[in-house]
Amino acid sequence: MKIARVKVSHINMSFWGEFAARQDELHLVTLMATYPQYRHPLSSWFPAEAMCVVEIETEDGLVGTGWCEDYSHATSVIIDEHLSRLLIGADPLDRNRLWDQMYRSTMPYGRKGPALYAISAIDIALWDLAGKHFGQPVYQLLGGRARDExxxxxxxxxxxxxxxxxxxxxxxxxxxxxxxxxxxxxxxxxxxxxxxxxxxxxxxxxxxxxxxxxxxxxxxxxxxxxxxxxxxxxxxxxxxxxxxxxxxxxxxxxxxxxxxxxxxxxxxxxxxxxxxxxxxxxxxxxxxxxxxxxxxxxxxxxxxxxxxxxxxxxxxxxxxxxxxxxxxxxxxxxxxxxxxxxxxxxxxxxxxxxxxxxxxxxxxxxxMLGDEPGLGATLDLPGFTAIT
Ligand SMILES: [Mg+2]
Missing domain, CATH: 3.20.20.120 (Enolase-like C-terminal domain)
Known part of the structure; x- marks a missing residue:
């Protein structure tokens, strides 16, 4: 099995949905609150809320989906312009090898922050894909249930x-x-x-x-x-x-x-x-x-x-x-x-x-999660159309 395509979508929506807008009205303490001009609202300094969705498709048309935050488009650019190159042609089931290759190859700019968010989204997509390949929910591949709820x-x-x-x-x-x-x-x-x-x-x-x-x-x-x-x-x-x-x-x-x-x-x-x-x-x-x-x-x-x-x-x-x-x-x-x-x-x-x-x-x-293969997730995001 080989990866044929990596599709990256930048979505202008907060991970937190409507709560991001609600939070902006509240006077919370933050790490920027010592600067009077950034005391309130959160959006006076916080990056534009956005998400990155990555879809990994095999030659046989199997698709795994992962996602993460995408502040300043940083994550989607890293996947699009760098990490997708390591994925195309690789076996998507080799999750440990791909993780290590992504981690090492992002070292010039990585270790923390968006490079790791990008690796996270790809890794989540690879586990979703593996689950669909084996016809098992991801928790089953992780070792099975340790609890029901x-x-x-x-x-x-x-x-x-x-x-x-x-x-x-x-x-x-x-x-x-x-x-x-x-x-x-x-x-x-x-x-x-x-x-x-x-x-x-x-x-x-x-x-x-x-x-x-x-x-x-x-x-x-x-x-x-x-x-x-x-x-x-x-x-x-x-x-x-x-x-x-x-x-x-x-x-x-x-x-x-x-x-x-x-x-x-x-x-x-x-x-x-x-x-x-x-x-x-x-x-x-x-x-x-x-x-x-x-x-x-x-x-x-x-x-x-x-x-x-x-x-x-x-x-x-x-x-x-x-x-x-x-x-x-x-x-x-x-x-x-x-x-x-x-x-x-x-x-x-x-x-x-x-x-x-x-x-x-x-x-x-x-x-309690069901037993759909992979993550069993269907993303409902503005402007996002999944590969079918
Ligand atoms: Mg917290």
Whole structure:
């Protein structure tokens, strides 16, 4: 079997659907919040939201599909102008060899960021193709089911006002979610008052959902070490499951210092890639929880390796983002404790429809995959027409 064609589509749509526009209205803390001109909105500095879809077609007309983010067209250009050259004529089932060839050949500009996103999307497409070739779902090729249902946490809790915030949190509990994550609004630029407000909102969430639901909060890299240490001490009474990305991904030493003292577990990894990047985090004892994104870390092939590293180090994995590839991995590997999911808030008027990759809506905070070959995904994206 040989690869005959690699088709790359750049889609002007956020990975996060309508939520990207909604998020832009909210005053969240981000890693750019120390610059007043970039404090709000997110779109004042964030790259244009876009996705890359890669379809790999064999000489016999079998097609595998993968996807990832495509900020500044960086990923689609890397696939189109470089990696497709390595794929054409190769056996698509040689996933380990192709991964290594792609990783080595992108070294002059790669190692992290878009080069790894490109490799991730291609690797996901190759696993989809392999599944279709063997007539098996991807989780079957990954070793079969380790669980029937994948636990999912609600990750769309944004503060607008206290009424909507508490109604939304209570609704997630009613819908059966056992865990939910909110976003912090404040960072160092907002001083002591912001620290108190961060604390009040976590307290409000804990009081709203009671003691039997896990709560988490995301700082989107918007803090520094001193601020994070103080915040972790202030948040200690609320029994949080984790605080997410308090620091920049490269501040590994600061992460290790924070983690050593923090009464709240520290999670990170959505901006980290490959076994090598995660080895550094693990060896430095920088985090309590690993959060790779399958569309960034290096696809299925590399995500499996990171799961093994994390499990051997005694660290749980709670994956970043939602979608069919992650659900296949989590179905086959119990190193993953929960998958992030973005329910529509009750106060929003958008109807909850299947995710853009066709994934169903979870029930009672859990989702079970079917047995369609490959990923079993059908992409519903504006302007995208799949190879048929
Ligand atoms: Mg996050």
């Amino acid at each position: 994948v636990p999912i946490y609600a990750s769309h809790l944004h503060f607008t006002n206290e009424d909507e915030f508490t109604r939304e949190a209570a609704e997630y509990v009613n819908r059966g979610f056992k865990a939910m994550k909110m976003r912090f609004l404040h960072g160092p630029a907002d001083g002591r008052q912001g620290m108190n407000r961060n604390t009040e909102l976590v307290q409000l969430l804990r009081e709203t959902v009671g003691d039997n639901v896990d709560i988490m909060a995301d700082a989107y890299m918007g803090w520094d070490l001193e601020y994070a240490r103080t915040m972790c001490r202030m948040l200690a009474p609320f029994n949080m499951k984790w605080i997410e990305e308090p620091l920049l991904p490269d501040q590994i030493r600061d992460y290790a210092t924070l983690r050593r003292d923090s009464p709240v577990p520290i999670a990170a990894g959505e901006h980290e890639t490959t076994r090598y990047g995660f080895s550094q985090l693990i060896e430095a004892e920088a985090v309590d929880i690993i959060q790779f994104d399958i569309g960034r870390v290096g696809g299925f092939s590399e995500a499996k390796r990171v799961c093994t590293l994390a499990q051997a180090a005694g660290l749980p994995v709670y994956t970043h983002a939602y979608g069919t590839p992650t659900l296949h991995l989590a179905t086959s590997d119990t190193a993953i404790g929960m998958v992030e999911y973005f329910p529509v808030p009750v106060w929003d008027r958008i109807d909850e429809a299947p995710h853009f990759d066709g994934t169903a809506i979870p029930v009672d905070g859990k989702l």
